[in-house]
Amino acid sequence: MERVRLVHGNGGRFSHELTERFILKYFTNDLLAPLHDGAQFPVTAGRMAFSTDSYVVQPTFFPGGNIGKLAVCGTVNDLAMNGAVPQYLSCGLILEEGLAFDELDEILHTMSDMAKAANVQIVTGDTKVVKKGEVDKIYINTAGIGMIPDGIDIGPHRVKAGMDIILSGAIGDHSIAVMGQRFGLDLSDALKTDCAPLNNMVHAVLDKVGPQVALLRDPTRGGLGTVLKEIADQSQVGIKVEEAAIPIHAEVQSVCDILGYDPLYLANEGKVVLVVDQSVTEEVLSILHGFEEGKEAVLIGRTLDKNIGKVGLQTAIGGVRLIDLLGEDQVPRIC
Amino acid sequence: MERVRLVHGNGGRFSHELTERFILKYFTNDLLAPLHDGAQFPVTAGRMAFSTDSYVVQPTFFPGGNIGKLAVCGTVNDLAMNGAVPQYLSCGLILEEGLAFDELDEILHTMSDMAKAANVQIVTGDTKVVKKGEVDKIYINTAGIGMIPDGIDIGPHRVKAGMDIILSGAIGDHSIAVMGQRFGLDLSDALKTDCAPLNNMVHAVLDKVGPQVALLRDPTRGGLGTVLKEIADQSQVGIKVEEAAIPIHAEVQSVCDILGYDPLYLANEGKVVLVVDQSVTEEVLSILHGFEEGKEAVLIGRTLDKNIGKVGLQTAIGGVRLIDLLGEDQVPRIC
Numbered sequence: 001m002e003r004v005r006l007v008h009g010n011g012g013r014f015s016h017e018l019t020e021r022f023i024l025k026y027f028t029n030d031l032l033a034p035l036h037d038g039a040q041f042p043v044t045a046g047r048m049a050f051s052t053d054s055y056v057v058q059p060t061f062f063p064g065g066n067i068g069k070l071a072v073c074g075t076v077n078d079l080a081m082n083g084a085v086p087q088y089l090s091c092g093l094i095l096e097e098g099l100a101f102d103e104l105d106e107i108l109h110t111m112s113d114m115a116k117a118a119n120v121q122i123v124t125g126d127t128k129v130v131k132k133g134e135v136d137k138i139y140i141n142t143a144g145i146g147m148i149p150d151g152i153d154i155g156p157h158r159v160k161a162g163m164d165i166i167l168s169g170a171i172g173d174h175s176i177a178v179m180g181q182r183f184g185l186d187l188s189d190a191l192k193t194d195c196a197p198l199n200n201m202v203h204a205v206l207d208k209v210g211p212q213v214a215l216l217r218d219p220t221r222g223g224l225g226t227v228l229k230e231i232a233d234q235s236q237v238g239i240k241v242e243e244a245a246i247p248i249h250a251e252v253q254s255v256c257d258i259l260g261y262d263p264l265y266l267a268n269e270g271k272v273v274l275v276v277d278q279s280v281t282e283e284v285l286s287i288l289h290g291f292e293e294g295k296e297a298v299l300i301g302r303t304l305d306k307n308i309g310k311v312g313l314q315t316a317i318g319g320v321r322l323i324d325l326l327g328e329d330q331v332p333r334i335c
Numbered sequence: 336m337e338r339v340r341l342v343h344g345n346g347g348r349f350s351h352e353l354t355e356r357f358i359l360k361y362f363t364n365d366l367l368a369p370l371h372d373g374a375q376f377p378v379t380a381g382r383m384a385f386s387t388d389s390y391v392v393q394p395t396f397f398p399g400g401n402i403g404k405l406a407v408c409g410t411v412n413d414l415a416m417n418g419a420v421p422q423y424l425s426c427g428l429i430l431e432e433g434l435a436f437d438e439l440d441e442i443l444h445t446m447s448d449m450a451k452a453a454n455v456q457i458v459t460g461d462t463k464v465v466k467k468g469e470v471d472k473i474y475i476n477t478a479g480i481g482m483i484p485d486g487i488d489i490g491p492h493r494v495k496a497g498m499d500i501i502l503s504g505a506i507g508d509h510s511i512a513v514m515g516q517r518f519g520l521d522l523s524d525a526l527k528t529d530c531a532p533l534n535n536m537v538h539a540v541l542d543k544v545g546p547q548v549a550l551l552r553d554p555t556r557g558g559l560g561t562v563l564k565e566i567a568d569q570s571q572v573g574i575k576v577e578e579a580a581i582p583i584h585a586e587v588q589s590v591c592d593i594l595g596y597d598p599l600y601l602a603n604e605g606k607v608v609l610v611v612d613q614s615v616t617e618e619v620l621s622i623l624h625g626f627e628e629g630k631e632a633v634l635i636g637r638t639l640d641k642n643i644g645k646v647g648l649q650t651a652i653g654g655v656r657l658i659d660l661l662g663e664d665q666v667p668r669i670c
Contacts, residue, residue: 006667007664009556009667010557010667011555011556011661012556012600012662036491037386037412037413037414037416037417037552038387038416038417039385039386040382040419042380042383043383044380046377046378047377048375048377049373050373050376050425050480051374051425052425052427052476052478053427053461054429054461055463056465058469077372081371081372082371084373084375088385090386090478091387092387094389094429094474124385124386124387126387128389128391129667130391130668133468134471134668135391135470135471139429139470139474141387141389143427148375155375156371220346221344221347221350222345222350226346226347267346325347325348325351326345326346326348327347328342329341329345329347332341332465333465333469
């Protein structure tokens with residue numbers, strides 16, 4: 001089996017070979033300039049969003065995806081959370097000496113598929129190789145840019161009391177799928193990462209009722225609980241959510257019960273929290289339900305003009321639990 | 336001594352603390368939205384450049400700099416090599432559990448200083464923490480964007496036969512400074528990395544004679560030799576360079592002689608190769624000489640309409656050596 005060698009990262013002949021054999025195979029487009037120092041393209045006047053994430057998930061391959069899927073979808077989704085239409089991505093690979101070419105090929109193939117699904121182009125990149133043991137197999141950074149359509153203004157400053165909080169689907173699938181793989185748990189084939197590009201769904205909403213959408217957040221690391229607490233803090237509102245309304249797949253709940261995880265703090269890679277004017281809640285739900293990624297979308301709560309900075313979870317048994325930021329870690333290297 | 340813990344990367348309370356204590360301390364600006372999923376800013380119509388690099392240099396600290404200096408200057412310089420005015424950077428940190436806060440602080444402080452020197456803003460970022468042994472101390476990715484001024488068109492397509500090739504200064508300092516530190520060589524204090532932001536110098540040239548500048552390349556990994564060969568290949572010209580004209584500091588040459596390194600293939604982090612119309616060579620050299628980073632700038636060769644794709648080095652002893660891409664590695668993890 002052919003494997004990555006240190007010389008594949010030295011910037012010379014072997015780097016060229018790696019680029020031509022794998023990178024250009026999947027990422028070919030007019031703008032990608034692998035042998036130049038970046039991409040050049042025209043932009044129109046307007047508002048741009050710029051975001052980045054590094055991906056260090058372990059294991060590299062897990063039910064429903066791999067690190068390459070996360071690397072494209074994660075940054076695409078971060079741009080979408082700014083209301084931007086994701087357009088161009090960069091890709092920085094850090095490879096461990098000895099990584100099998102077959103695995104690299106599969107990861108890049110997945111990145112290419114996800115880029116097509118999200119309608120973005122990977123236009124510039126960089127590949128480093130470090131010695132065996134100096135990185136765990138492969139880490140990927142992506143950064144991305146996209147333009148924010150006129151009339152769209154998404155951010156904590158837009159959130160006011162009396163708005164509805166919508167969650168696009170069930171929480172915890174990604175974390176449990178990855179942890180199941182990591183620990184060799186015997187889970188059903190149905191339990192997969194929820195990782196998916198959300199930009200098409202988000203823009204279907206924004207195209208219809210953009211001005212009525214105040215905030216978009218994807219509950220990745222830190223989970224839904226942390227995102228809700230951040231919204232309460234940053235937007236200076238209170239938040240009330242109904243525990244019974246939050247969708248959690250039965251198997252995820254079972255694993256959480258056994259391992260002692262709180263699903264509110266598990267990472268998701270294909271969910272979005274929308275804070276919207278109550279006038280458009282039904283329409284937003286209807287649009288979300290039209291997408292595979294949003295078919296379980298549901299109204300989970302509301303912003304309040306009291307209990308500023310606090311998140312109260314109305315529990316199924318009738319009490320109220322205050323939700324804080326995630327504290328001690330549950331699940332490291334989840335994305 | 337306080338150290339980075341896994342929880343500093345979990346996206347919750349400890350991540351917020353790390354961000355507030357270190358990231359916001361150094362990178363504060365209006366656009367940085369550490370608790371949102373990206374930065375938003377206005378752009379004007381025109382041509383943009385977008386570039387990225389991951390930095391894995393070992394050791395993290397070396398004479399004249401550290402990984403943070405590389406991470407800002409490297410991407411700033413890649414943008415400058417596109418003729419762009421670097422404007423915004425992203426910063427993705429991958430930290431090893433146990434990294435001392437003092438070291439993180441020094442690295443981020445350096446990034447802040449370099450961003451100021453290069454007149455760029457770090458506007459968005461991400462921090463991951465992995466277990467001890469899953470990364471070697473700290474790896475950094477930066478991506479950057481900047482606008483290309485009207486009338487500037489830099490690229491291999493612009494290079495024609497009969498152009499001059501200018502090198503902005505001596506080669507090999509960065510590699511030898513890093514290798515000296517890595518291997519504990521007893522080198523003089525004068526031997527330091529050449530790492531520096533080149534955008535101010537490059538734009539001083541472009542402002543005066545931009546249309547006459549065909550190509551800009553910084554000879555980082557792969558060194559001057561690889562860059563010249565890439566130019567010959569991509570631009571379909573021959574290249575002739577004079578070995579005696581290429582500046583190499585005496586101590587770098589000595590270390591190369593002892594260790595068997597070829598300085599032509601050593602990485603540089605503060606040098607630029609300019610391919611220009613002969614009509615402006617003297618003016619370009621004069622502008623470069625006005626900058627500390629360009630005071631040793633010199634004409635080293637010329638493009639030819641024969642020997643297409645070949646680089647001939649006229650050696651000091653009168654022969655001609657053909658220069659190929661770097662083959663087997665000399666110096667891994669040099670940037």
